[in-house]
Amino acid sequence: MFGRVLDKEFSDSDNQETPDKSSFNNSISDHQAVLETVAVITHDKKKNESEKANSSKSFQIGDMFGGQNENSDDLETVIDKEDNVFVMSNRKTKYPTLQLDLRLIKDLVVIIVSATAGGIIFSCLGQPVIVGYLLAGSLVGPGGLNFISEMVQVETFAQFGVVFLLFALGLEFSLTKLKAVGPVAVIGGLLQIALFMFLCGLTAVLCGAKSSEGVFVGAFLSMSSTAVVSKFLVEKGSTNALHGQVTIGTLILQDCAVGLLFALLPVLGGASGIFGGMMSMAKLLLVLSIFIAVAYMMTWSFVPRFLKLMIQLSSQTNELYQLASVAFCLLLAWCSDYLGLSLELGSFLAGVMISTTDFAHHTLEQVEPIRNLFAALFLASIGMLIHVKFLWNHVDILLAAVILVVIVKSIVVTVVVKAFGYSIRTAFVVGLSLAQIGEFAFVLLSRASHLHLVGGKMYLLLLGTTALSLVTTPLIFKLIPVVMHLGILMRWFPSESSMQNELPLQDKATMLEAYNRSL
Template identity: 75%
Template sequence: LHSSFLCLGSDGGASFNSSVADQQAEIETVAKVTHEKGKRNDTQENNGTRPFQLQDVFSLENEDSDDMTLIDKKNNVFVMSNKKSKYPILQVDLRLISDLVVIIVFAAIGGIVFSCLGQPVIVGYLLAGSIIGPGGLKFISEMVQVETVAQFGVVFLLFALGLEFSMTKLKVVGPVAVLGGLFQIVLLMFLCGVTALLCGARLSEGIFVGAFLSMSSTAVVVKFLVERNSTSSLHGQVTIGILIFQDCVVGLLFALLPVLGGNSGLLQGIISMGKLLLILSIYLTAASLLTWSFVPRFLKLMIQLSSQTNELYQLAAVAFCLLSAWCSDKLGLSLELGSFVAGVMLSTTEFAQHTLEQVEPIRNLFAALFLSSIGMLINVHFLWNHVDILLASVILVIVVKTAIAAIVVKAFRYNIKISFHVGVLLAQIGEFAFVLLSRASNLHVIEGKMYLLLLGTTALSL
């Protein structure tokens, strides 16, 4: 290790000096680690005294690579992003490639194992991530880079969800789906908010936990109903209607998270929410106009140009999704909301199903990456040391959600049997809760043990 400074641009000293002069950067001593073959523990390796470590199989530190890592005084680790060179050269981060290979392979293994056991593959992805992450075998070197790539999973998950959006399905059991679904979410948010205040926690944290717990897994429930030929039953129709409404509300919950994450008072929070709703209204109005005037013509053109291959159509659909997500993020909303709106815009056209078929492989790949990256945040030791608390939390969630959903459905004059069936089907916590949880953690709505508790509870409830 030796002291070094990080070049901030291709013009070397000029960029370094100007950045410091403009007070955009400050001088700090860092340690530079160069990963070259034979530089680490040469003596031990030569005489055979260094023990074999499993991490070495997944590490590129013994390869012929000149990748560098910088470590500051607070032990923050930085990866060199643009090495200064006289001529433009192709630069490859082999450690990132290695990390992606590891996470994809382990996610595939986890998914296969849990699928063979008749369990949701989502849990397999989470478990795979927990095994290879910092709380497990520590196979992943570049956590930030992997998690950044995995965020595309959130975008494509919500894009596909928007593509499956259907007002026709929602109208079948409209009153209980919309009003009942809304009452369930509001009631859980209210109960958790009051509980948080009584326990001395922040109101915003309680409200988020209520919104978090109100989500149920559309994929798991629908798969269960299909396997039992219950999709056309009355309790199946009511359950699917509520699930569709919950899926619609997910986008609005993402818009609410920045307000919950603010440190301002109630008045400032109301003002911020008002601004947010105004921006959201403008954004949705613009999206509606484009849906009517631009989207159908655009998709027809892409279909004509893609008569021989779907490559261009697939690329155009992905670009449309990412552009909408980027615009939403720049307006202060969220990437997630923008991608969901993009899907809804396309769902109104005759090409919705074709678009979904084109983006499904991309969605599945990045969704597995995202869920595995979430799993990397699960501390196995924490789960083992708090297994009693987690099991108690899962039982409490199932009982409370079943009771609330059953009471709400019964209020719409359905009999007790149907109400109870719907309550049981909605008792788990859905996969999109992981997306909400990740976003809430980034905005500091929740932190620490509560994050790990919700993460473990969700995984076990599925």
């Protein structure tokens, strides 16, 4: 009787699915897809179990992370003609069901546990925990023990680390100080990129290579790691120091310039004309100006009232305020990315908008635990791109390339910052802080490879150099105080007392005190 009641209440017409525009036939008829031969591999669980029972193969630790689940259904994978492997994990069912990606859960557990272990080990050794995160990621990634099954999902999830890291930086960043370092950050940052592109383009021509490839390498090398450098500045308490303000301002400018560089790549690759590339960059600059103008108006009109309302609604618990802060950060990050800018710019701008209110410190306290978790996850995901075997096989040429990059970038950045009236001491610290190649370089390199802008050997060289430079960045930061004290003893740099004569921000004494503490 109960079954008849259900049949009467829920008819078969309720289960009919609406037409899916992304279905197989519709995709082909609308010319949204092309037919291609693929191989579907079904992993029979029972067959695998019998083979394991009858085989004498010894146990391997990788079997623990193979992604197989005794209670899961048979896994199907699709391999196309280019040997790309796709996991069939979204089967359509008659009734809506809750679907779990257990492989993603397993991957997140592996990467978080390994990052925690790496951080603990390096903390006990008195080394920066960032090195532990990077090496832990390289150990469990494809270049190591290959415990991670779904690289794309993990890396996408880890991208929240950069978003929350820059959001927290924006909360600690003073808008007044940002205006003070604006010239060296904006004009100086663009000048650094232009100098690298010119020098590498000229070197390519002199060596008989294509000038377009040299210009791209210059743009590639001009990028520094926002996530890694920001993490070190936060750990050292240098975000309010003079060199910290200049460094962060330059990093934010580089993040903004990524969109312009993406518009430039088709021009260098010959995919679009010079006029088309110039129009794309002009459009991007216009969008950036409008986005910043709208954010500035919201800073003084909407944001204070919104945060005050959240404080009133969160009188008993901070849960709602914490959720609202995260939502505000993610919303601006998404809007920035949707407009063709970057997630990093939007999240940093969200933090700067809140920093002008009286709720900046409270907001930072709420998002700090979230930032720490996702920042560790992001750094470990960057480590997964590092293939230890590849680095070891080519350690000589890659180490020489990293040393050359560190020297050249330090000199160029130091000269540019010094040209804006800062002391040689501050300029040199900024130069060393920006001496690595950033994580955005991986994205630029991938896009350039698709446009055939760089050859296969150059691709491997740049990829290995970037990975090794990220690994050596903690060592550079550890050496900065030693180099600075040595420079003072050798009278290369002025002493602390002469720092009073340097181009100031709003509060010289406070900035100098923070600067000395960071060293």
